[in-house]
Amino acid sequence: MSEETRKEGIIPGLPVTLESRLLSLLKGTDKVILEGVELELGELELFLPLNLNGPQVLHQSVEKALPQKERHFPDSLVDMQFLPVQEKYPGRVREVLLGATAKNGGTRSHSVTIGGSTSTALSSLANPYSNPPLISLDVFDMHVPLPRALRANIEDVMDDPGEWAKRNVEKFGADLVTIHLMSTDPLISDTSPRSASETVECILSAVKVPVIVGGCGDPKKDALVFSEIAEMASGERLLFNSVTLEMAEARTLEPLIEKVKEHEHTVLGFTGLDLNRAKELNRRLYDSLSPDQIVMDLTTVALGYGLEYSFTIHERARLLALIGDTELQHPTISASTNAWSAREAWMKMDPLYGDTAIRGPLWETVNVCTLLLAGVDLFLMMHPAAISTVREIVNSYKQGISKVPAHIYDWTGMKT
């Protein structure tokens, strides 16, 4: 408070009318005795008119009116220790083993494990990953229209699923490969189960990583195709993407999961943003399958098109699993390539918004990053830039035993 205002006795922020009335009443008085007034500490400001200039301005006036010598600062910093809450949950997400080596009846060079979480994802460096999230890269069995930014990296191998799969593993470091048998769609080419099975065989011989087999979404056709492949690749511990309640309605689910059980594979249960349906589907699957053969896809929607629903349902599912809902204690996957369905990922926009070559992969990256925080265990991805960013985050968390950052940069004083 400046010397000048103090002399004048004006409290800045108080309306002039009230202030002058008060001042004129108090003129020539140096003491005011309040009688019959009970004053609780903290109620002092009630004496002053609230709601005239808003509490903030009033607050400001009170602070300014305080002579500086009345401030009491501690002499030195109060010594405190921050003790983070260590959350312990009774539940645990099951582990699911994908891919089988020769020793276990398959032909993969190694198996991978997803799931096993005992806490919410990335919540504390004290709870490292049981199994770090993995990345599967897509291969399609037919020519699909892909945005330019995706096509550029694979254009020369798009007509050869085997070579495409190799590219994914050797160049982009895929932990798994997903072969999408889109051509089997009765509305597209209606490729036969036998021919689809040959495509999967070709993938299995081209790469040695575990393989995910994607269908066309038709509950009848997928069941036929998956059954054929389950038999052909007996013992490989493939992941069938996906089985659904629509299959149960079409009465194709039971025969399919019998095959999956017989030939020792795993399934991905797909439901549309609805945990009750996810649980219902799992209950049906438990009839034949062991729970450690089941992975969940709760639906991934693109950023700007409902990603928040995916984010929230994954957070809820994981919390419920940790609290003890056994029907949700399954690892989850996210088809994060769905990010590319957002217009912001592929459409030409005003130059201010940059080229799709950067917007596209960024959209995929953000989709994965947010669901990584929500606890997803396996991501279906496509763009190399998105993949390397996600690896950076996962590796940081894997190695994050140190609680001290390697670099502390001063952004305040930097020159750009």
Add this chain to the structure above:
Amino acid sequence: MSSTQVKRKKVRGVHEVSPIDVYRLLPGTNCGECGEANCMAYAARLVNGEYTLENCPPLNEENNKKLRISLGELTAPPVREISFGDARSSIKIGGKHVLFRHEFTYHNPVPIAIDVEDSLSGEEIVKRVNSIENFLYNYIGREMRLDAIAIRDTTGEPERFANAVRIAREHSDKPLILCTYNPKVMEKAISLIPDSRPLLYAATTENWKEMAEIALNFSSPLVVSSPGDMGKLLSLATTLEASGVPDLVLDPGTFLEEDIAITISNFTALRTSVFRDGSQNIGYPLLGTPITAWAGEDLSPEVSAWREAWAAPVLMSRYTDLLIMHSLEGWALLPALLWRFNLYTDPRKPVAVDAGIRPVGSPGKGSPVFITTNYALTFFTVESDVKSAEIDCYLLVVDTGGLSVESAVAGRYLNPSSIAEAINGFCLSDLVDHRKIIIPGLAARISGDTEEVTGWEVLVGPKDSSGIPLFLRNRWNNS
């Protein structure tokens, strides 16, 4: 441990408060001024987050002040709400009632501040401030904008910094964040704008006393910064609280690259402690600084902007209440702007429009009918595409519970019977004399069954509504 530490009782969010507890503290007039039939109904909607204390006029009367204060305490968010800026424009940050979005709703969408460095020329500052001021992205009929300006001291010269602050203030009403560790620089600048209540960045273990003095003199909120050291952060916050500085914001440090896990872990630990423990005085808003991507080693601007672009949504998802960024590239800001809007919607209510028939242009009896969903984004996207192509048509908006086409088909909300219901319920046959509907390409799977159930001929439209003009040329005008 010092005796100045304030003991706190465990906090609880408003959603954990019983409506009865609220009801007991209401004036009990049953006056209906809030729009409800009685005080109990108001209480129920208050704890549901649908009303605030401002919605009850009697509560704001002089003689109910005691009730109002008690209610304020009862319903106060565990993470304090702090504001900065002045009457021209102010921002609220924090005010969080829950840890997880699905528990309630996140309040006070994360403001995004863009930096301006004081070493720029006056002209450059004006240009940058104008870019911040004018940035605008339209998304489902809403305007996404930037919120604040962070002026950075890069020279240590009080005059230079104060000048940058003055220019920014002259050219923009947006609230300011003054960034300097030097109390002399801070004091000079804030003296120029004494009533603006900028956010002061930052008090550290070195300068906290001087910064506290300035914060109190100008009654401005103060950021407490202790990058990477949570113990020191807590020490500083406790000390400043004991010094009487009421409004604090915490900066635990934002580290990217190989240290991103430390960042996420620290933000999560701070916020979790507020809700799970409550004994430590850390119920303050958290500041995240994706701008860190531009500091340190020399990187290409694309790489820095890329890091900033993904770090911002990650920080928002992990409890950051305010962000400072550098990039003004549209692509780098879009994810943050969209994700902020989405994350802060009420998870119990989808962003939906009403189902029904919407004419676009001047449709007649022969005009095409497009089926779409009542998810706001889907609807506005389709509507804007047909409008800009100047197509006269009807949009038949089906109630899909606010889901987009893809999710609605997968979740069976968009199905032959829901389409049939819409056709009959909204009397489509009165409007057109043909019997054709065009369904979204992403719903191709249900075309056959839809024909069967509705009795209308079904044409499968493009997967994205930007393809509608071409589709009409090829499939409608020739049919």
